[in-house]
Amino acid sequence: MEKTKDGLRIYGSWAGNPTGHKEDVTRCIESVYGNERGAIPHQCDRKRGHGEDGLYCKQHDPNKVKAAAADRTARYEAENAVTNTKSDVWDAAEEVFRSQVGAGWELEQQRRAIGKLVAAYGAFERAKEHLKKLRG
Numbered sequence: 001m002e003k004t005k006d007g008l009r010i011y012g013s014w015a016g017n018p019t020g021h022k023e024d025v026t027r028c029i030e031s032v033y034g035n036e037r038g039a040i041p042h043q044c045d046r047k048r049g050h051g052e053d054g055l056y057c058k059q060h061d062p063n064k065v066k067a068a069a070a071d072r073t074a075r076y077e078a079e080n081a082v083t084n085t086k087s088d089v090w091d092a093a094e095e096v097f098r099s100q101v102g103a104g105w106e107l108e109q110q111r112r113a114i115g116k117l118v119a120a121y122g123a124f125e126r127a128k129e130h131l132k133k134l135r136g
């Protein structure tokens with residue numbers, strides 16, 4: 001980030017406003033964008049006091065930002081696990097069905113197919129439980 005001679009950060013400098021806005025040392029140093037199109041970055045409006053050297057607001061504290069990203073990843077993976085294990089249950093159920101209607105299946109094959117269904121359903125239930133915990 002560009003800085004003034006006295007070491008203050010400069011926000012939102014562009015051709016139409018080459019000097020931009022000088023850092024307000026009471027506010028969070030994060031550069032944020034408004035929602036409007038072609039928005040110019042500006043300094044976060046919140047008070048600083050969080051993160052390393054207390055330069056960030058609570059929301060932009062880099063550790064919090066990192067933890068939030070890790071939470072999102074974990075939740076995404078948990079949601080995928082629910083989807084995948086559910087599909088495994090259907091596959092296993094189909095196999096059981098085929099073992100019942102298809103001629104020539106040995107009893108042992110049918111037992112294995114049912115065992116697979118029960119295991120798949122257990123994994124599905126655990127995946128749902130895990131996701132529920134992550135969602136709080």
Ligand SMILES: [Zn+2]
Binds near residue numbers: 030045057058
């Ligand atoms: Zn902030």
